[in-house]
Amino acid sequence: MAQVSMTVNGKAVSAEAEGRTLLSQFLRETLGLTGTHVGCDTGQCGACTVHVNGRMVKSCNMFAAEADGARITTIEGMAEADGSLGAIQAAFREHHGLQCGFCTPGMVMAAAALLADNPKPSEADIRAHLSGNLCRCTGYHNIVKAIMAASGQDVGAIAAE
Amino acid sequence: MYEFDIEKPSTIDEAVAALASDEAQALGGGQTLIPTLKQRLAAPGVLVSLGGIDALKGIRPEGDTLVIGAGTCHADVAADGTIPALSALAAGIGDPAVRNRGTIGGSLANNDPSACYPAGVLGLGATVVTNQREIGAGDFFTGLFETALEDGEIITAVKLPRPEAAAYVKFEQPASRFALVGVFVSRTGTEVRVAVTGASEDGVFRWTEAEAALSANFAPDALDGMSPDGDMISDIHGSAEYRAHLVAVLTKRAVAAC
Ligand SMILES: Cc1cc2nc3c(=O)[nH]c(=O)nc-3n(C[C@H](O)[C@H](O)[C@H](O)COP(=O)(O)OP(=O)(O)OC[C@H]3O[C@@H](n4cnc5c(N)ncnc54)[C@H](O)[C@@H]3O)c2cc1C
Numbered sequence: 001m002a003q004v005s006m007t008v009n010g011k012a013v014s015a016e017a018e019g020r021t022l023l024s025q026f027l028r029e030t031l032g033l034t035g036t037h038v039g040c041d042t043g044q045c046g047a048c049t050v051h052v053n054g055r056m057v058k059s060c061n062m063f064a065a066e067a068d069g070a071r072i073t074t075i076e077g078m079a080e081a082d083g084s085l086g087a088i089q090a091a092f093r094e095h096h097g098l099q100c101g102f103c104t105p106g107m108v109m110a111a112a113a114l115l116a117d118n119p120k121p122s123e124a125d126i127r128a129h130l131s132g133n134l135c136r137c138t139g140y141h142n143i144v145k146a147i148m149a150a151s152g153q154d155v156g157a158i159a160a161e
Numbered sequence: 162m163y164e165f166d167i168e169k170p171s172t173i174d175e176a177v178a179a180l181a182s183d184e185a186q187a188l189g190g191g192q193t194l195i196p197t198l199k200q201r202l203a204a205p206g207v208l209v210s211l212g213g214i215d216a217l218k219g220i221r222p223e224g225d226t227l228v229i230g231a232g233t234c235h236a237d238v239a240a241d242g243t244i245p246a247l248s249a250l251a252a253g254i255g256d257p258a259v260r261n262r263g264t265i266g267g268s269l270a271n272n273d274p275s276a277c278y279p280a281g282v283l284g285l286g287a288t289v290v291t292n293q294r295e296i297g298a299g300d301f302f303t304g305l306f307e308t309a310l311e312d313g314e315i316i317t318a319v320k321l322p323r324p325e326a327a328a329y330v331k332f333e334q335p336a337s338r339f340a341l342v343g344v345f346v347s348r349t350g351t352e353v354r355v356a357v358t359g360a361s362e363d364g365v366f367r368w369t370e371a372e373a374a375l376s377a378n379f380a381p382d383a384l385d386g387m388s389p390d391g392d393m394i395s396d397i398h399g400s401a402e403y404r405a406h407l408v409a410v411l412t413k414r415a416v417a418a419c
């Protein structure tokens with residue numbers, strides 16, 4: 001066991017972790033931040049996506065010890081200060097970008113990373129960016145629409161497939 | 162996963178010292194190693210994380226070559242653009258989250274027969290730099306998941322010559338996004354290199370017959386009727402014949418894209 005300290009959603013946290021403790025486990029089990037979902041636990045599905053020092057990573061494919069000293073943002077950090085939905089979250093709701101909601105935390109974190117780099121992505125940019133975030137329900141179409149809308153672009157241009 | 166400790170050295174010397182133990186294994190971006198540990202296919206007592214070593218990170222020109230630190234992640238190589246074909250290769254690895262963690266050193270050390278970087282490094286005639294020596298790409302890749310690295314030796318950087326023209330064309334296996342087949346072609350003067358990943362039972366290889374044909378005539382139709390010899394991989398994703406066919410098609414496309 002070693003002491004691991006990081007800033008999660010703006011708050012300094014510190015707790016013990018084994019070498020093999022994944023960042024996803026540390027967030028969910030040690031810190032109780034269960035918004036980060038674990039779908040595959042093999043690095044394939046993206047449900048566990050969080051930001052580490054501003055970059056999206058799959059938290060099931062990184063050890064907590066490697067995040068020592070890092071700045072982490074999880075889905076719990078995406079709401080506004082008053083608890084209302086953030087712009088990306090609100091767009092997912094408005095455009096039915098989720099059904100069961102299991103992939104949604106990862107999708108929102110992936111979308112936030114994309115928009116930070118590329119504030120006006122094309123539909124193709126969005127689809128390429130989501131290549132490591134799998135959704136069993138929506139067929140992706142409304143997720144793409146939601147991200148378009150969250151970036152302030154017209155969603156009418158996205159043809160129904 | 163079995164239990165292990167994680168060490169986080171901040172210099173190459175500390176990392177090499179920590180890796181001297183039989184129990185120890187290097188941890189790069191973890192994008193291959195962590196899934197392997199989860200399957201209990203590896204059982205190191207100590208993982209030596211290279212992620213905190215600044216000397217392993219970054220990209221810089223050195224004379225005619227580009228030097229990429231072994232700990233540089235795929236996203237940073239993708240963003241660099243000095244060798245556009247190499248940046249495009251990095252931009253096509255996995256997905257954005259994988260590219261933010263996975264490193265060039267980890268990919269080369271792993272030498273997965275379907276990985277992208279081995280094709281780029283062999284196709285550019287690059288040199289792999291370790292804590293002990295420099296190894297030409299042609300001597301570095303020795304077989305399926307096998308390299309010339311000794312126990313405890315780590316890759317510190319890769320030196321890549323800048324070609325006059327180069328292109329990488331990858332035919333993705335749609336579920337894993339690894340290369341079902343990938344071909345990297347580079348040309349400098351009349352020297353042409355063709356490196357193929359994803360196809361051979363022996364891992365990445367140079368298709369020397371195609372190189373000879375392209376040196377004489379650098380055009381896709383110089384390869385008409387040609388296909389590579391040797392044992393091609395045959396699995397549920399594609400037969401050996403299919404892969405051999407893809408090698409020729411993708412080589413032509415890469416030449417056309419140069
Ligand atoms: C969903 C997904 C999709 C992917 N798609 C692709 C793809 O399309 N193309 C592709 O090429 N790859 C792909 N990968 C693999 C990815 O590129 C890995 O990052 C890479 O193969 C390993 O690099 P790493 O830094 O993560 O190494 P690690 O997983 O940390 O280590 C891999 C091996 O290399 C050793 N090692 C690490 N660094 C060094 C070093 N500096 N010196 C010596 N040994 C070292 C480790 O001990 C270990 O044996 C994918 C991975 C995932 C999870």
Ligand code: FES
Nearest residue numbers: 039040041046060
């Ligand atoms: S749970 Fe991490 S990628 Fe699926």
Ligand code: FES
Nearest residue numbers: 099103135136137
């Ligand atoms: S909404 Fe169910 S998996 Fe995406």
